[in-house]
Amino acid sequence: MTVKITAQMVKELREKTGAGMMDCKKALTAVNGDMEAALDFLREKGLSSSASKADRIAAEGTSYIHVDGNEAILIEVNAETDFVAKNEGFQKLVKDLAEHLLATKPATIEEAHDSKLANGLSVADEISNAVAKIGEKLTLRRFEIRTKTDNDTFGPYLHMGGTIGVLVVLEGTTDEQAAKDIAMHIAALNPKYVSRDQVPAEEVEREKKVLTEQALNEGKPENIVAKMVEGRIGKYFEEICVLDQAFVKDSDQTVGAFVKSTGGTLKDFVRYAVGEGIEKREENFADEVMNQVQGK
Structure with a gap:
């Protein structure tokens, strides 16, 4: 009796082996739906090597x-x-x-x-x-x-062959070098937002609360704490908003001033640092090589 090969069976075999969908379907068809035999079939064909990884x-x-x-x-x-x-x-x-x-x-x-x-x-x-x-x-x-439109410019920049990638959209100007310079700045300083109005209100309030507690813990009088916090929150915006940051190619002006000099507007940017947020495994290289030699 011929067993019908279902999508669920293919999915299950694929999850177990890491082999391609079509290879899993062929394997199940060849062994009439026997999952264990399909596993052996793929191993014999050398198609389940990705499973161990x-x-x-x-x-x-x-x-x-x-x-x-x-x-x-x-x-x-x-x-x-x-x-x-x-x-x-x-x-x-x-x-x-x-x-x-x-x-x-x-x-x-x-x-x-x-x-x-x-x-x-x-x-x-x-x-x-x-x-x-x-x-x-x-x-x-x-x-x-x-x-973008024909009146705008992309600023693509890959740092050290792609360990950091930045894509900038500069509106209202076709100055490619300026767009790339902004992308390089973003790669270096890692801002989170374009401008202050993009920062969520709750994030600003949370920072103000922390800064207020810091000032009070420093023994500052309550009547001047509010003014201190406003000054320090400005520094906070300089850290996270690219338009407020000192431009890396000319620290005498902000990125915002540089963008304005191009006649354009910084609409958006995306920044990837490869592997950010992934917990990297710490291993002794010598031990890893020994494990491979011993077939572990």
Whole structure:
């Protein structure tokens, strides 16, 4: 009796092995739906190699920017080691993914994984195939797409080959160098917002509360604490708002003043630092090599 291969069966096998969707379906079909036999089938074919890497930490990798006319994308793809991040195959994968995602514009990372490439494979399957070839866990972590008009300018900047990626949208000017200079500044100083009006009110109030307590703990009279807090909150905005920061290429003026001198307006920016927020595993390199030698 022929067993019907369901999408749930394919999903289960894929989760167990990390193999591509089509490979899982072929394996289940070949063994008439027997899950254990399908696992062996994939192992024999060498297609389940990515499964053993599923629990590894991929905190290295690269960011990449692809610009196509009035559209641009900033993408981050992670690998386990910096060595693989420099691999030609890995870099081609990142470039291909960026071009595909900008063309198809998925709304979420889940949609991105399910979207089909020109070769008929899903993004998830393409990454699984790359894992098998390259030998490390690889993940498409995030992406942001931005648009502009012919009167605006993108400022793309990749620091040290992509360890930090910044994409700036400068409206009302076509000064590409100015846009890139702003992107370099953002890479260096890591602001959170464009301007003060973007900072959520609750974040400002929380900071004011902390600053008030600090001033009171310093023994300052209550009647001057409020003025002190207003002065210090200005310093806080200088730390988190790019327009308030001293421009790295000319500390005598703020970024806001520099932007104004271009005749444009800083509309938006996206900044990725590769691996930020991912808890990196701390391992002794010598022990890791010994474990590999001993087959652990």
